[in-house]
Amino acid sequence: MDFMPDVLQTLDAPIKSFRIFAIEKAIQEGSSNELLDALRKRQLEETDEECLVLLSHAVVAVRNRISASPDEVGISSCVDFHEKFFSAVPEEKLSLLKSLSHEEIGKMAPRAPEWLVNDNNPLVMSSIIRLFGRYWPEDKLPVLNGMLVSGYLSVRLSALEILAGNHPGTLINDLPQLLSSDDPRIRALAIHGLSRLDIETAIEHLEAMLMSSNSQEKLCGIQNCIYLPFEKIKSLLLRFIASEIAPGLIEKAGLLLEINADQEVPFRLLEIMQSRPDQTGIFRKIWEGSCKAIEHSGELGENFHSFIDRLGVFGKRINANRIVQTLLTKHSAMGSEPEILEELTHLISSDQPEIRSSLRESLQWNISAPLKEMIEDLLQQKDKRISSPNQQTNISDAGIEGLKPEEAVRIVSSWQPPQREQAAPIIKNILSNKNSSFDLRAASLRAARRLEIPGFVSLVEPFLKHSDEKLTVAALEYIAHFDPDRIFPLLGYYLQSSGVRIKSAAIAILKQFDPARALSMISVMLSNKNPEQHKMAISCMVRFDFPLVRKILVNFLLNNYDPELLNLGLCLFQTNPDPENLYDLFRLEKALLPDLRGKVTIARKHIEAELLEIGLLNDDQREKQDAKFAVQLFQEESQAKKPPKPYSLKEVRRQTAIEEKNPSFLSGFMELYFQFAFFAEQWIGGDWKKVVFMLFLIIISFLIMLNSFFHGSEISKNKPHGGPLAAAKKTLFAHVLEVEKESGGIFLKALDGKKLLLLPNKKIKIDLSEGDKVKTTIVPFRLNNKGVIIVQDYEIEKVSSGTDKK
Numbered sequence: 001m002d003f004m005p006d007v008l009q010t011l012d013a014p015i016k017s018f019r020i021f022a023i024e025k026a027i028q029e030g031s032s033n034e035l036l037d038a039l040r041k042r043q044l045e046e047t048d049e050e051c052l053v054l055l056s057h058a059v060v061a062v063r064n065r066i067s068a069s070p071d072e073v074g075i076s077s078c079v080d081f082h083e084k085f086f087s088a089v090p091e092e093k094l095s096l097l098k099s100l101s102h103e104e105i106g107k108m109a110p111r112a113p114e115w116l117v118n119d120n121n122p123l124v125m126s127s128i129i130r131l132f133g134r135y136w137p138e139d140k141l142p143v144l145n146g147m148l149v150s151g152y153l154s155v156r157l158s159a160l161e162i163l164a165g166n167h168p169g170t171l172i173n174d175l176p177q178l179l180s181s182d183d184p185r186i187r188a189l190a191i192h193g194l195s196r197l198d199i200e201t202a203i204e205h206l207e208a209m210l211m212s213s214n215s216q217e218k219l220c221g222i223q224n225c226i227y228l229p230f231e232k233i234k235s236l237l238l239r240f241i242a243s244e245i246a247p248g249l250i251e252k253a254g255l256l257l258e259i260n261a262d263q264e265v266p267f268r269l270l271e272i273m274q275s276r277p278d279q280t281g282i283f284r285k286i287w288e289g290s291c292k293a294i295e296h297s298g299e300l301g302e303n304f305h306s307f308i309d310r311l312g313v314f315g316k317r318i319n320a321n322r323i324v325q326t327l328l329t330k331h332s333a334m335g336s337e338p339e340i341l342e343e344l345t346h347l348i349s350s351d352q353p354e355i356r357s358s359l360r361e362s363l364q365w366n367i368s369a370p371l372k373e374m375i376e377d378l379l380q381q382k383d384k385r386i387s388s389p390n391q392q393t394n395i396s397d398a399g400i401e402g403l404k405p406e407e408a409v410r411i412v413s414s415w416q417p418p419q420r421e422q423a424a425p426i427i428k429n430i431l432s433n434k435n436s437s438f439d440l441r442a443a444s445l446r447a448a449r450r451l452e453i454p455g456f457v458s459l460v461e462p463f464l465k466h467s468d469e470k471l472t473v474a475a476l477e478y479i480a481h482f483d484p485d486r487i488f489p490l491l492g493y494y495l496q497s498s499g500v501r502i503k504s505a506a507i508a509i510l511k512q513f514d515p516a517r518a519l520s521m522i523s524v525m526l527s528n529k530n531p532e533q534h535k536m537a538i539s540c541m542v543r544f545d546f547p548l549v550r551k552i553l554v555n556f557l558l559n560n561y562d563p564e565l566l567n568l569g570l571c572l573f574q575t576n577p578d579p580e581n582l583y584d585l586f587r588l589e590k591a592l593l594p595d596l597r598g599k600v601t602i603a604r605k606h607i608e609a610e611l612l613e614i615g616l617l618n619d620d621q622r623e624k625q626d627a628k629f630a631v632q633l634f635q636e637e638s639q640a641k642k643p644p645k646p647y648s649l650k651e652v653r654r655q656t657a658i659e660e661k662n663p664s665f666l667s668g669f670m671e672l673y674f675q676f677a678f679f680a681e682q683w684i685g686g687d688w689k690k691v692v693f694m695l696f697l698i699i700i701s702f703l704i705m706l707n708s709f710f711h712g713s714e715i716s717k718n719k720p721h722g723g724p725l726a727a728a729k730k731t732l733f734a735h736v737l738e739v740e741k742e743s744g745g746i747f748l749k750a751l752d753g754k755k756l757l758l759l760p761n762k763k764i765k766i767d768l769s770e771g772d773k774v775k776t777t778i779v780p781f782r783l784n785n786k787g788v789i790i791v792q793d794y795e796i797e798k799v800s801s802g803t804d805k806k
Contacts, residue, residue, distance in 0.1 A: 008035065011042045014759055014781065014792050015216050016051065017185040020154045023054045027123065030062040050122055050152050057123045060091060082111055090121040097127050109135035113143040122152040129155070133162030145170055148178075157185060164193030165227075172197065175647035179205055180656045188220035192227045194647060199232060204649040206233070210240045213516060213779075215249065222252045230260045235547065235580060238265070241283070242272045242545035243515040250282050258289030261297035263307070264579070264616055265290045268547075270315045271576065274322050275545040278512055307615075314614055320354035321361075321575040323347065326542045328367055328571070343446075345413050348378050364606065365571050400426060405437040412443045420451045431459050438468040445474035454482045464490070473505045480509040488513055489731075495521065500536045508543045514729075519548065526556045534560070538568045546576035554584045558591050566596055570603040577610040579617060586629040729779050733799065736772040746796070747788075748774065757784075759792045771802020 007030070010022035019042075026035055039062060043055045081104075085096055100108065112132035119125050129147065136144055144167075147159035160178070163171055171178070171193045178190035187209065195202035206228070209221035218240075225233050237257060241250045257265050269287040273280055291311075295304050327343050347355050359379065363372055400408050412430075415423050430436045430444045441463070448456060456478065463475035476494060480487045487509060494506035511518040518540075525537035534556075541549040549572075557569050573581050585604040589597050611617035644651040734748040734756065744760035746768060756778070768774065779793040 008038050011038055012045075012760070013216070014790070015183065015185075016048060016153055017157060017183045018216060019046075019048075019051055020054060020157065021185070023051065023058050024123075024126070024154070026058045027054070027061045030058065031065040032062075033066065036062045036066065050154060053121065054123055054154065057090070057094070061094075081108065085115060086118070090124050093119075093121075093124045094127060097124075097131055100131070105131060106135050108132070110137050110140075113137065113140040116147070117143060122154045125150075125152065125155045126158040129158040129162055133158075134166065136162065136166070141167055141170055145174075148174060153183075157189065160186065160189045160193075164189050164196075168193040168196040172647075176652055176655065179647060179649075179652045184209065184214070184217040184220040187217075188224045191224055195228050198645070198647075199228070201645065201648055202228065203232060203236060205652075207236055208649055210236065211243070211516065215246060218244070218246075218249055219252070222249065222256075225253070225256055230256065230262070234260075234262060234265065238268050238272065239545070239547050241286070242276065242548050243519070245279075245513070245515065247279065247282055250279060251286075254282070254286035254289070257286055259293060261293040261299060262290070263294060263299070266294070266311055267314055267614065267616060268578070270311065271318055271578075272545050273315075274319050275543065310614060316354045317358070318576075320352065320358040322542070323355060324358040324362055325571065325575045328362060328365075328371065343413065344375065344378055345410055365574050367567070367571060400430065400440075405440055408437075408440050409443045412440065412447050415447055415451065417451060420453060423447065423451055424453045424455075427453060428456065428459070431456060438466070438471045442468070442470045442474040445471075445478045449478050449481050457483050457486065469499050469501050472499075473501045476502070476505050476509070480512070484509070484512060500532060504536050504540050507540045511543055515544070515548070519544070519552070522549065523552055526552065531562065531565075534562075534565055535568065538565065538572070541572055546572060547578065547580065550581070550584060554588065557588060561593065561596060563596060563599075566592075566599060570599060574603050574606055577607050577614070577616075579611060581607050582611075582625060583629050583632065586626070587633060590633065729777060731775065731777045733773065733775055736768050736770055736774060736802070738770060739768050748776070754789060755787065756789045756791055758794050758796065759790065761792075761794070764794075764796060766796060766798060768798060769802055773799045773802075775799050 007022045007025050010018050011026075013019050013022070023039075026039060030036075030039075036059065039055055039058050043052065043059070046052050046055060081096065081100075085093055088096060109132045112128055113136070116125055116128045119128070125147075129144065133144075141163075144159050144163060147155050148163075150156050150159070160171075171190070175190055175194055179187055179194070181187050181190070187205070191202050191205045191209070194205065206221055206224060209217045209224070212218060212221075222240075225237065234257075237253050241253050241257075244250050244253070257269070266287055269283055269290060273283045273287070276283065291308065294300065294307070300307050324347065327347065344359075347359065356379070359375055363375060400411065403411070412427075427444045427448050431441055436444075445456075445460065445463075447453075460475045460478055463471050464479070466472045466475070476487065491506055491510055491513075494502050495510065497503045497506065507518050507521055510521070522537045522540055525533045525540075528534070538553065541553060553569050553572065557566060573585060582604060585600055585607070589600045589604070592600060608617060608622055612619070612622065732750050732752075734750040737747040737749050737755070739746050740760075746758040748756040748758065750756060758776070758778070759781075774796055776794055776796040778789075778791045780789050781792045782790040784790060
């Protein structure tokens with residue numbers, strides 16, 4: 001199974017380690033003319049010296065493989081190999097290394113450290129490490145550790161790969177620095193090593209990578225998952241695909257779910273599908289692959305088909321629960337009896353027995369007494385109050401225009417999918433008629449969205465700024481459903497709205513484009529002191545796959561003892577049966593006061609019963625789980641009292657924040673140290689005079705740096721410090737300063753004076769010249785030490801030509 005990105009695309013990656021990986025893969029396996037052309041083209045564009053060295057080797061390797069040029073072999077002994085290797089040029093050394101058999105590699109491994117320290121070609125050095133790493137002499141491990149400060153990134157990566165996989169204990173002191181690296185491949189390899197020492201902490205770091213806003217970090221995180229036990233990362237992978245919007249990354253993560261036969265995964269995938277209708281096709285493919293893996297494993301034997309049947313029932317039930325829960329949570333958070341009555345009327349008049357069953361079940365949930373009475377009344381009087389959809393064959397006879405507004409709303413809300421064609425012209429008339437009530441227009445828009453009737457976007461746009469909040473929300477949701485690209489540029493305005501309904505709808509729409517940002521907004525709302533914001537935040541959670549919001553919700557409920565908010569939160573738990581819910585509810589039980597604790601206990605027992613019914617929990621597990629949870633809680637509380645480990649995510653982030661806030665001379669010294677170590681490994685070679693001279697250079701450099709630190713602060717006060725930037729999308733206007741002819745990079749100057757470099761993007765083809773005014777939507781990547789913002793993800797359009805002014 002290959003998780004690696006396409007070599008041709010990665011050759012142009014802005015991150016150096018990604019380019020190195022692509023070049024090394026070309027050296028190892030490349031054999032096409034297309035790749036050879038791409039490598040030669042990259043040689044013309046590449047500016048990094050190490051990459052240029054590797055590219056020259058790659059061109060030779062691929063060209064030889066295409067022409068089937070044989071490698072020279074025929075070394076008769078280790079002694080002969082050693083002598084010839086020392087006198088060979090890099091290409092010959094690579095050929096010699098490639099000619100070794102597995103047996104010869106083991107025999108020659110003791111000489112590998114000597115060859116390594118006496119070489120200065122990055123590809124040869126990396127090849128030595130990777131070829132002999134498995135057999136590396138124990139007494140020579142310091143040599144391999146020394147390569148972690150090599151001036152060649154490819155050498156550092158290969159050394160880290162071997163140490164992480166075979167000798168993770170040797171990395172213990174280096175982990176804090178490695179885990180805070182800007183390079184995602186270094187961090188991923190460090191996490192691999194950490195997983196061999198402290199699996200729980202490694203998973204924390206892995207989650208940080210997967211939930212990053214940087215796609216390269218996410219890719220490295222997915223690749224790293226293959227090194228960790230599936231049972232440990234299963235929940236993390238499911239949360240990742242539930243929040244990810246890039247189809248390629250979802251598919252790569254989904255492969256791990258498909259190949260591991262786990263009976264819980266198909267149930268969770270069905271839940272995710274309900275919360276992510278935009279990616280149903282991808283999730284369906286992963287779901288089918290997961291089911292096939294379970295079937296092929298033979299674990300269920302003849303019970304496999306009954307397992308599939310249970311999945312079908314569960315899927316319908318989850319779908320119904322989500323529909324009902326969305327409605328009831330919205331009512332609990334926002335009120336408005338007429339609207340809830342309208343939507344309940346529609347649900348009860350539907351021909352889906354699962355929805356009516358879910359409504360009956362909701363009477364056992366933690367919802368308000370008035371809401372329970374309303375549901376009971378509608379269920380009991382269904383036949384009297386709602387006409388059967390099958391009898392409403394011609395809804396145009398209903399005489400909508402002549403009815404009282406309340407009755408008209410009730411009828412519109414009862415329309416079902418079979419009446420779609422008849423409903424379309426009536427809805428258009430209602431929306432066009434200025435005399436139609438606001439409630440009726442809003443109900444008609446909700447019906448049009450529910451019945452999948454497009455074509456009203458232009459007609460509806462004026463409602464986006466309507467004084468009636470319900471009509472504005474209905475218009476917002478309709479346009480977002482049928483033309484999301486039109487609504488996205490306007491979202492910022494609605495996200496700042498003080499209206500509970502409008503802001504809630506905007507967050508739900510934002511979730512389609514940027515789930516991570518939508519989750520962040522919910523967290524901010526929960527940190528607000530306004531209880532209404534808390535209600536709205538919890539009501540928005542129903543739009544997400546529950547495991548994504550569960551941690552946020554539990555942390556909030558542990559510190560807020562409002563009974564109404566607890567009821568809203570417990571309702572989310574009850575309608576999303578998941579084995580992982582049980583421990584969080586156990587924690588809540590132990591933390592809450594006795595008068596609230598009983599509600600949590602009831603909710604937990606309700607979920608246990610559901611999990612038993614669908615087969616995700618058995619009687620033996622249920623009997624033992626309370627004791628297991630008590631031990632887990634005690635361990636977590638004990639661990640929380642201890643000082644954080646230096647390589648923990650919290651401590652690494654704290655140290656990184658300190659360094660970013662106060663760029664210390666220590667970091668400058670370490671950079672100098674890396675550079676000197678690079679020269680030392682190639683040059684010293686045991687000559688004591690050179691060693692003394694090298695130490696002298698280090699001391700002098702250190703003193704110079706101290707002088708600049710204490711006396712040069714005024715000079716450097718306004719000097720920008722380079723580093724990664726928050727990946728927040730923004731739109732701005734700018735003027736073109738320069739377009740690089742060879743690379744295609746675009747230098748811009750924004751109206752606020754900031755300078756930007758848009759990295760080359762083959763997908764964007766636009767003819768620009770110096771002085772042109774442009775509008776661009778960017779995702780900042782890095783700030784270089786010259787104060788230029790580097791951008792790799794952007795959209796751009798020309799507003800005016802620079803020649804217009806002339």
